[in-house]
Amino acid sequence: VAEPLRKTTEIEVRYAETDQMGIVHHSVYVVWFEVARAALSRETGHSYAEIEGLGYYLVVTGARIRYLRGARYGECVAVTAWLDRVGSRGLTFAYEVRRGAETLATGTTEHVWVDKSTRQPCRLPRELCDRFRRIGGLAD
Amino acid sequence: VAEPLRKTTEIEVRYAETDQMGIVHHSVYVVWFEVARAALSRETGHSYAEIEGLGYYLVVTGARIRYLRGARYGECVAVTAWLDRVGSRGLTFAYEVRRGAETLATGTTEHVWVDKSTRQPCRLPRELCDRFRRIGGLAD
Amino acid sequence: VAEPLRKTTEIEVRYAETDQMGIVHHSVYVVWFEVARAALSRETGHSYAEIEGLGYYLVVTGARIRYLRGARYGECVAVTAWLDRVGSRGLTFAYEVRRGAETLATGTTEHVWVDKSTRQPCRLPRELCDRFRRIGGLAD
C-alpha cells in the first residue's frame, strides 16, 4: 500500500493571531489546518475553489486538536496535511504543526461532501473521488 | 432637524480578541462596529439579515478608526452607532466605543447598497430607504 | 453525586463569523466555547481575568468538536458549558451549542493550569481548586 501524500505549508505567525498569553490563540490552528488542507487538495489537480465551482462543498463535521507547545509571533510554522481516510461521501485529514524539529500541535478534521445547490450530503463524481484516493495513497 | 438615533450595544471582550500587547487587537474594532451597525439597522424594523434576504448587500467602501485607549479582557465595552449620512445609494455610519466614561475609539464606515443578483450598486426601494432616513434623523 | 453546574450563554452570530458557505466558519465555535467557559468559570466567584491576575493561565491542551448543523447570520445561539473533569492540575470542559431545540455542535476542551511567571504546569491553590470542584458537582 502506498503512503498518503504529505503536503507541508509554511505559515508565518501573524500578530493578530496572538493572544494576551503571548502565544497563538488555539482557535487559529483550525484555520492553519484549513490552509494546509487546501494546499494538499490542490495536489488533486483542482484547487478547493475550483471544486466549489464544480458544485461541491467540503463541510467540516468534526475536528480534534492536541496542543503541545504554543507558536509565537516572529516564528514560521510548518503545517503538514495528509489524507487519513478517503470515502465516496467524505474525507478525514490529519495534520501536524511543527516549528523546526518540535511538534507544536497535531489534529484531524472530518468532512462530508455536500451538494451546493441542494445543501444535502452527496457523493463526488468518480473521477474527482479517484484523485483524492490517489493523494490518499489508495489504489484506484 | 431631528437628531439621528444613537443605538448602544454592550460587548464583552473575548479572550480571542486580545493580542500579545495585552489589549484587544485593532482589527476587532471593525467587527464591533459591524455588530453595533446591525443593532442600529434593526431599528428600521428589518434586521440586516432580512435586508439581505430582500436582495441587498450593504457593502463597505471605506472605514476610518481612531484608537485612543486599548480595551482589555475582562472588560465590557459600549459601542454606539448612528447614521451620519443617508443617501438613496448608500449610508455612512459613525461609532464610538466607550468603557464607562472613557472613549476608547471612534470611527466611521461608508457603504453602498449592492443588488445581490447583479452585484451592481443600486438604490434601495423608497420605503426601505425612508426607514433608514428616519433613524438617521431626516424628515421623510 | 451532584450534577455539574451547566451555564448557558446566548451569543448572537456576527457577520464576520460567516464564510462563503453562508454559515458560521467552523473555527468560530472554539471561540464561542471560550466565551461560554469564561461565563461558567465566573460562577466560581472569580472571573477568568481575575484568575490570570492571581498568576495562573488556563492553557488549552486539547479540543474536540462535532459539527451537526451550521449556525447562520441573523440567529442567536445558546452555548452551554459545564465541567467534565476537575483535577488539581487541569480541567476538562464540555459544551453544547443549540439553536432553539436543535443541537448545532458539541465539544470538549482540555486544559492545564500554568504558572504565569514560570510558564510551567502547576496546581491551583486548594481554595480556588475547590471552587472549580464545586461547580463541577464534586464534593469538597
Added chain:
Amino acid sequence: VAEPLRKTTEIEVRYAETDQMGIVHHSVYVVWFEVARAALSRETGHSYAEIEGLGYYLVVTGARIRYLRGARYGECVAVTAWLDRVGSRGLTFAYEVRRGAETLATGTTEHVWVDKSTRQPCRLPRELCDRFRRIGGLAD
C-alpha cells in the same frame, strides 16, 4: 529626495477570511496591512518581533481603508506597504492591495512608539529611528 522603500507581500486568501457575501470580510484587510507592515519593518534589519524584544510596542492610533473591489477565495493578493511619515515618536504606513493590475483596497495606519515597561509613548533610540527613516526615503 529618495522614494520610500515599497515592500510587497503575497498573501493567499484564506477560506476563513471570506464572509457570506462571498468576498473577504473587510476587517481582514487591517490584518493584511499588519502582515505587510511587518515585512517592510524587517527591512530595517530588525523584525518587529525583535523590536518588541528591545522594549517597544508600535501601537496603532489610527487606520483608514478604502475598499474598491472584494478579494475572493482562490485568489492571491499583493499587499504593498511603505512609510508615509517617519517621526521620532511615531510612523504612518501606507498600503495598497492588488490582484494583478487591479487595486482592491488602499489604506494608511498611524502609530506611536510605546515603552513596553511604562506603557507610555516614547521616542525610539536614534539608531533604530534612523533605520526607519532610511526605509522611509529620508536622509539621516
